[in-house]
Amino acid sequence: MIKVILLGSGNVATHLFQAFSKANGVEVVQVFSRTISKDFPETLQTSDFSKITKADVYIICVSDSAISSVSSQLLFENRLVVHTSGSSDLNLLDSKNNKGVFYPLQTFTKNKAVDFSEIPICLEAETISDYTVLEKVAKSISKKVYAISGEQRKALHVSAVFVCNFTNHLYQIGNEICLKNTIPFEILQPLIKETAEKIQSLSPSEAQTGPALRNDQKTIEKHIDFLTNENQKEIYKILTKSIQNGEKL
Numbered sequence: 001m002i003k004v005i006l007l008g009s010g011n012v013a014t015h016l017f018q019a020f021s022k023a024n025g026v027e028v029v030q031v032f033s034r035t036i037s038k039d040f041p042e043t044l045q046t047s048d049f050s051k052i053t054k055a056d057v058y059i060i061c062v063s064d065s066a067i068s069s070v071s072s073q074l075l076f077e078n079r080l081v082v083h084t085s086g087s088s089d090l091n092l093l094d095s096k097n098n099k100g101v102f103y104p105l106q107t108f109t110k111n112k113a114v115d116f117s118e119i120p121i122c123l124e125a126e127t128i129s130d131y132t133v134l135e136k137v138a139k140s141i142s143k144k145v146y147a148i149s150g151e152q153r154k155a156l157h158v159s160a161v162f163v164c165n166f167t168n169h170l171y172q173i174g175n176e177i178c179l180k181n182t183i184p185f186e187i188l189q190p191l192i193k194e195t196a197e198k199i200q201s202l203s204p205s206e207a208q209t210g211p212a213l214r215n216d217q218k219t220i221e222k223h224i225d226f227l228t229n230e231n232q233k234e235i236y237k238i239l240t241k242s243i244q245n246g247e248k249l
Contacts, residue, residue, distance in 0.1 A: 001025060001026070001027050002025060002026045002027070002056045002057065002133065002136060002137055002140075003027055003029045003054075003055040003056045003057075004020060004026055004027065004028050004029065004055055004056065004057050004058075004059060004137065005028070005029060005030045005031070005032065005052065005053070005055040005057070005058045005059070006028060006030075006031045006032070006059050006061055007031075007032040007052075007058060007059065007060045007061060007062065007070055008032070008033065008060060008061035008062040008070075009031060009033035009034075009035075009037040009039065009040065009061075010061060010062070010063075010110075011108040011109060011110045012061040012084050012104070012108055013031065013059075013061035014039045014040075014108075014110055015104075015108050015110075015114060015116070016028075016059065016061065016084075016104070016141075017031065017039070017040055018116075019116035019141040020140070020141060022141075023140035023141050024140060025136065025140050026136075026137055026140040026141075028044065029044070029053060029055055030044055030045075030046060030052065030053050030055070031044050031045050031046075032045075032046055032047070032049075032052055033045055033046075033047060034047055035047065039110070049073050049074065049075055050075060052074065052075070052076070054076075054079075055079075056080065056133060057080050057081075057082065057102075057133060057134065057137055058074070058079060058080065058081045058082070058097075059082055059083075059084060059102055060081065060082065060083045060084065060093075061083075061084050064085050064087060064088045067083045067085060067088055067092050067093065068092050068093075068094070071083075071092070071093045071094040071097075072094045074094065074096075074097065076097070077096045077097060078096075078097060078098065079097050079098065080097070080098045080100060080125075080130050080133060080134075081093055081094075081097040081098065081099060081100070082099070082100035082101055082102040082125075082134065083101060083102070084101075084102055084103055084104065085101070085103065086103050086105065086122075086153055086154075086156060086157030086160065087153075087154060087157045089150055090124055090126070090150055098125075098126060098127065098130050099125075099126055100123070100124060100125040100126065100130055100131070100134055101122065101123065101124040101125075101148075101150075101153065102121065102123060102134055102137070102138065103121065103122040103123075103124075103148070103153060104116075104119050104120070104121050104122075104142075105119065105120045105121070105122060105156060105160060106119045106120075107164050107165075116141045116142055117141065117142055117143050118142075118143065118144065119142055119144065120142070120144040120145075120146060121138040121141075121142045121144065121145050121146070122146050122147075122148035122152075122153055122156065123135060123138060123145065123146065123147055123148065124147070124148060124149060124150060124153065131147070170235075171192070173232055173235070174188060176229075177227075177232075195207070205246065208243065208246070210243070211223070211240075212239070212240040212243035212244055213243055213244075215244065220240055223236060224236060224237065
């Protein structure tokens with residue numbers, strides 16, 4: 001049985017705890033949190049660094065800005081400590097312990113259940129033996145486990161911002177336009193679903209449609225004239241130009 005300790009009590013820690021609770025061969029033996037959280041059994045929680053017990057893997061699940069601080073306050077040495085950040089370097093962790101990365105590539109909301117078996121987990125470690133341990137932990141909850149270097153992980157994180165965060169912001173803009181014109185946003189949901197499903201079998205470039213791709217300048221100009229929000233106009237123009245210059249990227 002591989003013993004795991006989670007350091008943090010936010011969205012990532014909560015979802016990892018739920019996933020490990022159903023896993024075989026892995027047990028969460030403690031959760032470190034500044035305050036007692038209702039998302040974990042009280043008997044497993046501690047807010048005292050001196051009371052952190054022994055485990056095989058310590059997973060730091062905190063904001064990027066807090067990783068270094070939490071890592072440096074750990075009172076033990078020569079154990080395997082990893083963080084879950086997509087954009088933070090391995091060397092952000094204190095060198096007194098073995099370092100690694102356990103990065104689940106997904107957007108997490110605390111009260112929204114996810115199927116962890118379908119979530120890619122990106123791993124990095126300094127030694128083969130540490131990687132083997134992380135791989136066993138990852139495979140206990142996911143079918144998609146990848147060895148990803150620090151540079152690759154940075155590229156993945158930037159890509160994820162485009163396909164997730166920026167895309168969701170475009171949903172928000174679409175919703176605002178619908179609300180302003182008394183249209184229920186749900187009318188667009190089948191289109192959103194189909195667009196996401198198409199790239200399961202087509203490349204994004206093959207799935208691209210719309211007036212920008214067709215160079216339908218009349219429709220493009222109508223859309224720009226219709227928009228009254230200057231920020232929305234600028235976003236429309238930038239994305240249109242990007243699509244039209246796609247072959248040159």
